[in-house]
Amino acid sequence: MFQIIKPGTVIPFMKIAKLVEILCIAAVLFFIGCLCTKGLNWGLDFTGGVVIEVQYPEEANLERIRGDLAKSGISNAVVQNFGTTRDVSIRIQPKGEENQKDITEKVKVVVSEHDKRAQVTRSEYVGPAVGQELVVSGVIAVLLSLVILLVYIAARFEWRMATGAIISLAYDVIVVLGIFSVWGIEYDLTVLAAVLTVIGYSLNDKIVVFDRIRENARKLHKMAMVDLFNRSLTETFSRTIITSLTTIITVASLLIFGGEMIFGFSLALLIGIVFGTLSSIYVASTWPLLLGISRENLLVTEVKKDVEEISEADY
CATH class of the missing domain: 3.30.70.3400 (Alpha-Beta Plaits)
Known part of the structure; x- marks a missing residue:
């Protein structure tokens, strides 16, 4: 597989994690302020x-x-x-x-x-009654998807990892909505579809990173957690960048040549992919460390699985 980083190199991502996290929190607060004061430029699907x-x-x-x-x-x-x-x-x-x-x-x-x-x-x-119904349905769809993802990641990995993933997904959604609010771009059902797509795309990146972190936790017993996260992020960095770049090229083509009909959809996807990649590297991985995750937290699920498999074999 094509490698962007030379073998043996470890990028110290977590060295600036706190600074990036502060900037992300500032951006989220700014966009939430824009959404509360300026709101969204609702399309006819919502306003009537x-x-x-x-x-x-x-x-x-x-x-x-x-x-x-x-x-x-x-x-x-x-x-x-x-x-x-x-x-x-x-x-x-x-x-x-x-x-x-x-x-x-x-x-x-x-x-x-x-x-x-x-x-x-x-x-x-x-009529506006239809618009109101669509607004409520859209909000419920986003919140429900986040709750289901929280349960899924907590069951597969660990609640600290799940918390980091959900915070980063919420960050991706708020950034997309905030930019649409700042620029006054029309928000319709195609943009809502793009927001839900961004959640799925961004989650895939985070699961890949989490899986490598858990794998390295089993192999590298003496490595500090910060170094373990740095190594895991470095090992998945090539895959993350290549996947994001190929997707960005496709979405950018849609944005430029797709016309007015899918402009909002393409723009929301492009913003979501760019910031989703950033949140996969920093936001999703920073919060588990801030919440005090340890190697034992990552391995307890694996131990339970091994015990269950041995019990079933004996039976």
Whole structure:
């Protein structure tokens, strides 16, 4: 396997762990402050709005449609294809006292000017009750996934490792949401899907690191825990960087060439991968040390498994 680090080299990651942890905590507090004061720029999936579908006789020019809508005073429209390149979905969040009928009439005028053969096939208002339901469902989905992961990691490794993993996953989620809040980027269901994807991706990295730490704890009996963590992180560093870089290249391509429809999804993934890699190296591994984990804590699970296997063999 390709190696970024020369054999025998041990990077002292934990030497600056406390400094990095302080910076991470500061970043989390800053982003939480932004989320509390500025909030998220909720998409139509959450806030409600008018959804208008238009069918064109030939391939539609989305950029031109957006420009025409902006000229008519509808600057917040989300225009994208669905099904075919001739079918266009226009989603608009009403402003002030605008209603569905007024917005639909404006869109019809713009569509007619763009192409008189085009037809509005659907006009529907998605109420805020649906949006509220989606917000609650999204929050429950994220919290439930974190609780299940906490139980899983605690059972497979140790509660201190599980605590470090959950803190780092929460850090990844808060950073993604915080950046979307600071930049005012629309948060819709595709971004929610990206956040849940980031949790799964980031967890995989942490499990690989934890597994190597436990393996080295069995082999290196006299090594101090800090040195043990440094060695384990160094041994998995090549794998972490190569995996992250290949994924970043793919996601960056989606971000650049994927268009407006998946922009939020791609951006959330890119932010999550970058900060998830950092949290795998530092946040997830730093907290077990801060909580006083010892070699015996890591080995107790293995001893129980060995005893169970011997008992089953004797039986």
